[in-house]
Amino acid sequence: MGCFILFFFAIGTAVDYLYLDAFTPAGPAFPVATVLALGFAASTTLTAYYRGADMILASLGAEKLNLQIPEHRELQNVVTEMALASGSPMPRIFVSFDPAPNALATGTNEKNAAICVTAGLLTLLNREETQGVIAHEMSHIRNDDILLMTLVSVLLGGIVLLSDWGRRGFYGSQSGRRMGRKSPLLFLPLLLLIALSPLIAQLLAMAVSRQREYLADATAAQYTRNPGGLARALERIRDGAMPFSKASRGTAHLFIMDPLRRRLDERSGALADLLATHPPIERRIALLYRMAGIAQPIEDRSTVQGSNVQRVQ
């Protein structure tokens, strides 16, 4: 959080210095851009904290449950069960009417947490598998992942916006006469900052998210005492995956499985380890099966596929 505000301070000061000639007699008496950037940072942070969950839910088109629909009633029952198993209060439940199977948890603490699943997930999974997914989301709530992830989501949006703004200002004034008067060395850090900041922020979100996904899988197994349910759910989600149109780069790390369906998530290796928002799905499934006592060699796709056959029978 502090880093976030400091970062905005640096950008604001740099913009002041380079474009507006502040801190010199000729420029404005007041560092306008610094104050603006700081104000923007503060308001984004506050908004992220108080309204972040609702903003994320609204961006996904999440709607309240309709208890007339049997599937929704079943979902509510499953969430109640998992709230009991984890010993936390009942979260708010939302459904997003989208065919892509996915789920996420958001909120700032366990009292105002919310779980959102897609309609696709409800039709694709049976009760046991839904239970595994909900247990995974409850684990995010209980392990205090949701606050960080929600904040990162909203702040990431802010940073991307600001860096776009800075970049445009920079290229736009390339031909301007102001540039000539300052040493080009001064531009380098600003340029780097602007170019790399979204990447750095995203790397941070991803690193946090990937470790927490493993932990949430393990905690889910502890709640349901049934790691096989979540493993089968992940298999079905993997096989039935399609891009979730309403998810964006800012919200991707919140989901149980990468909604943007980037190739990286299916690979393993150093680069994928660095850039993917989610750990390799095969590895997660294999680890869950191992917990269930059905040993599976990790990174071997053929045997994991073999278990699909078992499931169908």
Next chain:
Amino acid sequence: MIFVLWAIIFVVGIWIISTYNGLVALRLRVQNAWRQIEVQLKRRYDLIPNLVETVKGYMQYEQDTLQKVIDARSQAMTSKGIKETAEAQTALTQSLGKVFALMENYPELKASKNVLDLQEELTTTENQLAFARQYYNDLVTQYNTKQQVFPSNTLASVFKFQPSEFFSVPEAETALPKVNLSLTR
């Protein structure tokens, strides 16, 4: 020298307060978890007459089994204490499982929306009961462990904390065949 003595007394005092408060907090959480179980039990008692009433018309030849469920329910309702309740609940779970297994033989029963709704209600109640019990037992383990390990056991015995009882599952239930109550999709 005096200073060191005071420092030791201070540290020990802090330890006593925090350990005592930790034990009390755990005891309250155990009690709260037990109340959660009671809520589920109450819900189960309320649902069973509904189930029996609904399936009675269809299951002409299974009156014995249904009667057993009703008996088990009334016995469970009068049971007192954690151990007795746990035993009565096990009997009830078994007789209910038998009814669910028998329901598979009546296709017209599975086609009725009423029955399906009721079945989902009972499934979730059974699950909630199981999860509430699991959470309760986890807490009891934590609480009892804290009372028995050194050094917090000294405090526990001075302030007379009692170990809590597990809501245990007797051998009979673990030997039961698994009945999957969910509807395949």
